[in-house]
Amino acid sequence: MNExxxxxxxxxxxxxxFRTQANLTQAQLAEMLNxxxxxxxxxxxGESIPDIRVLIQIAGIYNIKLDDLVSRxxxxxxxxxxxxxxxxxxxxxxxxALVWFIATGLFVILSYIPDVQYEYLSFVCAAxxxxxxxxxFSAIWGTRVTNAITCSMILWTLATMLFEFMHLFTSIPGxxxxxxxxxxxxxxxxxxxxxxxxx
Numbered sequence: 001m002n003e004x005x006x007x008x009x010x011x012x013x014x015x016x017x018f019r020t021q022a023n024l025t026q027a028q029l030a031e032m033l034n035x036x037x038x039x040x041x042x043x044x045x046g047e048s049i050p051d052i053r054v055l056i057q058i059a060g061i062y063n064i065k066l067d068d069l070v071s072r073x074x075x076x077x078x079x080x081x082x083x084x085x086x087x088x089x090x091x092x093x094x095x096x097a098l099v100w101f102i103a104t105g106l107f108v109i110l111s112y113i114p115d116v117q118y119e120y121l122s123f124v125c126a127a128x129x130x131x132x133x134x135x136x137f138s139a140i141w142g143t144r145v146t147n148a149i150t151c152s153m154i155l156w157t158l159a160t161m162l163f164e165f166m167h168l169f170t171s172i173p174g175x176x177x178x179x180x181x182x183x184x185x186x187x188x189x190x191x192x193x194x195x196x197x198x199x
Contacts, residue, residue, distance in 0.1 A: 007070065011055075012046035014069045018062045019044070031143045032061055092137040099130040124164050128157040148193035155185055 019029055019040075026044070030037040033054060042048045050058070059066045103126030110119035131153035138146040159182045163175050 008046045008049055010072060011049055011070055012044050015040075015050075015058070016044040018058075018064065018069070022062055029058075029061070031145065033057060034144065088137070088141045092134065092141075095133050095137065096130050099126050099133055102126070103129075118168060121164060121168075124161050128154070128161045131157045144193045148189055151189050151193075152186060155182055155189065 019026070026037040026040040030040045033040075035054070039048075039050075043050050055069055056066055059069055062068075103122045106122040107119050110116045110122065131150060135147070135150040135154055138150045142150070156179075159178045163178050166172055166175055166178075
């Protein structure tokens with residue numbers, strides 16, 4: 001076995017070992033890297049080697065050194081993504097809950113003001129605001145799928161908010177067309193995230 005084949009085998013074994021220890025499937029790792037699961041499968045079978053940029057990204061996911069991926073294993077335990085993932089999920093959920101906590105407080109306050117009739121709009125606005133919060137966190141920590149979902153949420157909660165406000169405070173007919181107008185944007189969102197960074 002020549003040196004190149006040897007390094008391929010070492011990297012393949014390490015990639016498989018660390019992914020298994022991290023309790024990730026090939027599809028989950030592929031999604032994090034914006035690659036296909038077929039590419040990950042080829043790396044783990046030693047049919048190809050990911051480039052250095054991808055190896056650095058993988059090392060970051062597993063919270064290990066690059067050297068751990070390209071040298072013979074020293075049976076280093078991996079406790080990576082799971083701790084990070086739990087922490088990130090908690091931060092995201094707390095931020096999401098904070099938006100609805102504020103909206104509920106605003107709803108209660110507005111309910112005690114005699115001339116206010118549309119206090120429920122605080123929840124309509126909260127739906128849009130929470131979509132923005134989720135999109136921000138998804139852009140930082142999420143995957144293409146979560147990015148597509150949260151961007152879609154922004155689109156439709158914005159359409160709903162505009163519909164409600166225009167319905168209550170204007171006399172413009174055919175406001176339901178707002179939702180029809182949103183449909184092409186939804187298609188664009190799907191196409192953008194499907195074809196972005198196709199490997």
